Amino acid sequence: MSASSVPSTAPLVTSTRRPARRRWTSRRMTDILSHGYIWFCLAVFVLPFTALLVYSFTGPGGTYAIENFQYVLGSFGENLWWSIRVSVLSVAIDLAIALPAAYAIVRYPVPGKRLIYSLLSLPLYVPGAVIGLSLVIAYNFTYHLTTSIWGLVLAMVVGTFPLMLTPIIVALKDLPVSFEEAAECLGASRWQTFRRIVFPLIGPGLSAGLMLAFIIVFNEYLVTLFVHPSDVTTAPLRIFNLVRTAGLLPTTAALAVTMQLISFATVLVFFRVFGTRYLKATYLI
Amino acid sequence: MAAEPLSLPIPKLGPDVRGRERRARLIGLALLAPAIFVGLLFLYYPLLFIVQMSFTLGDSFLRPSGAVTTISNYSAMLGRYLPNLAVTVQLAGLATIADLIFGVPFAYILVRKVRYRDLVRAFMVFPMFGALYIAFGLRFILLPGGPATPLFELLGIPNASVLYSLPSVVFAMSIFTFPFMVMNVGTALSNVDPVLEEAAACLGATPRQTFTRILLPLTRAGIVAGCLMVFGWSLGTFAEPLLLGSINEQRTLAWTLYLKGVVQLDYGLSTAMGVVLLIFAFVVTYFSLRFTRGALVE
Numbered sequence: 001m002s003a004s005s006v007p008s009t010a011p012l013v014t015s016t017r018r019p020a021r022r023r024w025t026s027r028r029m030t031d032i033l034s035h036g037y038i039w040f041c042l043a044v045f046v047l048p049f050t051a052l053l054v055y056s057f058t059g060p061g062g063t064y065a066i067e068n069f070q071y072v073l074g075s076f077g078e079n080l081w082w083s084i085r086v087s088v089l090s091v092a093i094d095l096a097i098a099l100p101a102a103y104a105i106v107r108y109p110v111p112g113k114r115l116i117y118s119l120l121s122l123p124l125y126v127p128g129a130v131i132g133l134s135l136v137i138a139y140n141f142t143y144h145l146t147t148s149i150w151g152l153v154l155a156m157v158v159g160t161f162p163l164m165l166t167p168i169i170v171a172l173k174d175l176p177v178s179f180e181e182a183a184e185c186l187g188a189s190r191w192q193t194f195r196r197i198v199f200p201l202i203g204p205g206l207s208a209g210l211m212l213a214f215i216i217v218f219n220e221y222l223v224t225l226f227v228h229p230s231d232v233t234t235a236p237l238r239i240f241n242l243v244r245t246a247g248l249l250p251t252t253a254a255l256a257v258t259m260q261l262i263s264f265a266t267v268l269v270f271f272r273v274f275g276t277r278y279l280k281a282t283y284l285i
Numbered sequence: 286m287a288a289e290p291l292s293l294p295i296p297k298l299g300p301d302v303r304g305r306e307r308r309a310r311l312i313g314l315a316l317l318a319p320a321i322f323v324g325l326l327f328l329y330y331p332l333l334f335i336v337q338m339s340f341t342l343g344d345s346f347l348r349p350s351g352a353v354t355t356i357s358n359y360s361a362m363l364g365r366y367l368p369n370l371a372v373t374v375q376l377a378g379l380a381t382i383a384d385l386i387f388g389v390p391f392a393y394i395l396v397r398k399v400r401y402r403d404l405v406r407a408f409m410v411f412p413m414f415g416a417l418y419i420a421f422g423l424r425f426i427l428l429p430g431g432p433a434t435p436l437f438e439l440l441g442i443p444n445a446s447v448l449y450s451l452p453s454v455v456f457a458m459s460i461f462t463f464p465f466m467v468m469n470v471g472t473a474l475s476n477v478d479p480v481l482e483e484a485a486a487c488l489g490a491t492p493r494q495t496f497t498r499i500l501l502p503l504t505r506a507g508i509v510a511g512c513l514m515v516f517g518w519s520l521g522t523f524a525e526p527l528l529l530g531s532i533n534e535q536r537t538l539a540w541t542l543y544l545k546g547v548v549q550l551d552y553g554l555s556t557a558m559g560v561v562l563l564i565f566a567f568v569v570t571y572f573s574l575r576f577t578r579g580a581l582v583e
Contacts, residue, residue: 048426
């Protein structure tokens with residue numbers, strides 16, 4: 001037995017070692033391929049941005065020119081300013097109505113809250129062109145809001161409201177009720193509890209909503225195309241009009257690059273301060 | 286006065302609790318009121334308004350002689366404008382398929398293998414800034430004589446045929462909606478314990494069997510939700526076909542609706558197109574919420 005088992009184990013050892021090594025290399029191959037695939041996809045994501053970045057530094061005759069960016073604060077400055085104003089106003093209104101709504105949905109026994117939540121998050125799925133068309137018709141014939149910036153702001157509010165609501169709901173669900181109960185036991189009023197306990201603790205979720213709503217409104221062109229008052233042209237709308245009518249211009253690319261860089265900086269600051277936890281169940285994983 | 290505290294406890298508890306419950310419900314509704322108010326005024330009323338308007342002829346809604354009620358807008362939708370509807374659904378479907386093919390492996394690798402996930406998130410933010418920038422950037426790349434010309438020459442594709450064509454529109458659309466697919470599939474995948482895959486492998490399953498028998502059934506809800514979301518978002522595509530497609534072939538409903546409604550003032554027809562898109566959106570939302578988000582509110 002032992003005499004016959006010794007020669008039989010020798011090839012057995014080598015035969016197990018060789019597939020093991022092969023498995024190790026194939027695993028490494030898979031790793032390289034998977035990470036390569038991820039990087040390939042990421043490269044495709046930033047491809048349009050990179051192209052615009054390169055293009056925005058192109059001068060006449062293929063030379064290098066930084067002058068294109070002077071237009072961003074020059075003739076495009078007004079558009080940029082409108083964009084910032086519209087974004088800030090609509091994000092503020094968003095916050096003012098989403099915060100109580102989220103609190104009611106999570107903490108109060110409101111009948112039919114699931115239906116209400118679904119109905120309120122519908123605009124995420126309604127195409128922007130339909131929202132724009134319905135609003136421009138309602139503004140024209142019923143509300144008479146076509147010449148005021150508030151029509152545009154409220155259109156933005158309706159479209160981005162779900163983006164604000166969802167992260168706040170997520171944050172509130174993560175917050176144990178016992179904190180609020182403890183505050184109440186210690187004699188705090190409802191308002192005090194909310195202001196001193198709940199509001200600081202849901203800060204990250206709140207900021208996630210603020211960031212999402214801001215970058216969406218800041219870059220919105222489609223609903224704006226329908227409902228903008230004739231004297232208000234936001235930067236994305238200006239880009240859209242220029243690309244459509246004037247063809248490709250490096251100055252337009254410079255504006256698009258600036259818009260994306262501002263948005264990207266907002267996102268990066270958010271990631272740095274709060275991490276990505278509260279973006280769950282929203283746009284980003 | 287002195288006897289009052291004694292009479293407080295047990296008998297009053299029943300009605301008191303009920304009253305508190307009712308008050309909590311009222312406060313809840315009051316807190317929801319601004320959101321509901323804005324939603325009704327600026328979303329649901331306008332949408333109902335265009336539903337009503339889609340049954341009137343042309344701009345007869347404006348005329349003093351009164352609106353002419355008709356269903357001709359919808360018959361035109363099924364007749365002359367059927368190609369527009371078809372191309373809208375076709376583009377959205379193709380973008381969904383592209384995202385499914387490229388997004389599922391991406392989500393799997395991201396959830397199981399990648400440690401630098403924050404970096405990936407930072408990169409994935411770019412498509413979110415809007416289809417407009419994507420379409421603009423790709424238009425510059427694909428332009429005859431643009432940066433991609435050597436690549437096309439290498440592949441032997443005539444450069445001029447690339448820019449205003451279906452594939453470039455689908456490419457731009459799938460870049461724009463890719464994060465939605467990855468988000469849905471990735472969330473579903475991160476809820477699946479990796480131990481299950483290891484167990485399947487230990488029991489002799491091939492990777493393919495592990496995928497079809499273990500992963501696919503467990504993540505089906507996420508995959509379906511991702512597809513629905515991508516499809517729903519792609520239906521409203523506007524900038525990509527306009528900047529990258531040919532104006533005769535990739536004439537989507539959203540763009541035609543803009544032309545008819547805002548430029549040619551044919552309100553009846555354009556609102557009918559809006560209603561058709563809206564119905565799609567409702568169906569997609571219904572199923573999508575059934576598969577995922579509803580759980581958030583429970």
